[in-house]
Amino acid sequence: MKPLLRVAELGKRFGARTAVADVGFDLYAGEVLGIVGESGSGKTTLLRMLSGQLTPDQGRVEFTARDGEQLDLYALPEFRRRLLMRTDWGYVHQQARDGLRLAVSAGANIGERLMAQGDRHYGRIRDEAIDWLQRVEMPAERIDEAPTTFSGGMQQRLQIARNLVTRPRLVFMDEPTASLDVSVQARLLDLLRQLVAELQLAVVLVTHDLAVARLLAHRLLVMKDGRVVEAGLTDQVLDDPQHPYSQLLVSSVLQA
């Protein structure tokens, strides 16, 4: 089986500062890869390079398209990269507001990605939107309301629905639960866990919360100063960390 995403020797500098250096990994369909590390360790910069939003100084990101073609992300013309991002990929932002269009209704937020795929059938788009609101456990009757009237947890659900409606095969998530209250977090994590398993999504998940990583990720990369210092199965990294920094990270939390 070919990996869905193949990353090699990825690097990025900002001026004199190295933000990400020499990161490489393969990601297969249905796998959730967690990226953990303290703030400033380069997690978000890496995620933005993986998802086509920030051109790396070094290295390659390759994606296997539905027809099996191997696409070199940064060698693609801009419009093809954008099309990938709107259809085959999803990106869940930490702040739901960054991933939603606030001026239009919940239904339009979900429908927009279908339309980007070329769907023009209004009735079908609306049915899909209702279906997805229900799948993320939101009341369907709020379909015509703007996201600004929703709670933080509901906005995050809407952002997830908006991303998943096109049946992407790969979803990037940047601290998807970090902006929510603990009680709301648990429900959202549970929802994510179910959706990921049900849709066989490949996910790259950035989190500083090791409990979230334990719950969702199959594998982990531990980052420090822009480099991967340890990689392995989630339970290996959390229960038998090898690198001094991973050990420090794991021993600094109460229970994960």
Added chain:
Amino acid sequence: MTTMLRVRNLAKTFTLHPQGGIRLPVLGGVNFEVAAGECLVLAGPSGAGKSTLLRTLYGNYRLQEGSVAIRHGDKMIELGNASPQSILSLRRTTVGYVSQFLRVIPRVATLDLVAEPLRARGVTATEANERAAEWLARLGLPARLWHLPPATFSGGEQQRVNIARSMIAEYPLLLLDEPTASLDADNRRIVVDLMNRARDAGAALVGIFHDADVRAAVGTRSYAVEPLREAA
């Protein structure tokens, strides 16, 4: 008999970096084989490294030195050079691990938790839930608890959920870390009976049992895990 597990010259040393890089040698020169239909009892004093060994066989602790080969279908998989994906595949169909404590997933009902190993193999929700209910009933867990998450259950109740979760999958190799430790005499008998049935049906078991009666009832052989530092 078919060899299910072969361990050669396994050694494990923990290096505690936050404690100034102290090195804790725990296991060394571990050698044994376990065949289908056998139950190998790991014996040894507290702190000898029995749980460490079991976790290493599951791929939970990293294999640093030596070799662990596990029969997966008709192949022997070497843990030392297995990819993360193939370790997960081993865990899906071949190796089960019963830890002393249940790691609960928030909000997930007991029945779903027990059904999960079957669901992961593609069994339908209805069938997986029926089988989960059978196992929970067999282990005497009251039906009123089945739809609750086990976070608030007693130690013995959680342990039975844990056992149901591993037994339901009928793994050819079962690793058991004190599976009866928090059970009363009646429940212990039930679990001993289930382990014996699994073994008689051809599963290979490796277990840590502090209770001498359980050891005598389930074990077919024993392996002494020697404390390293005293020997050195």
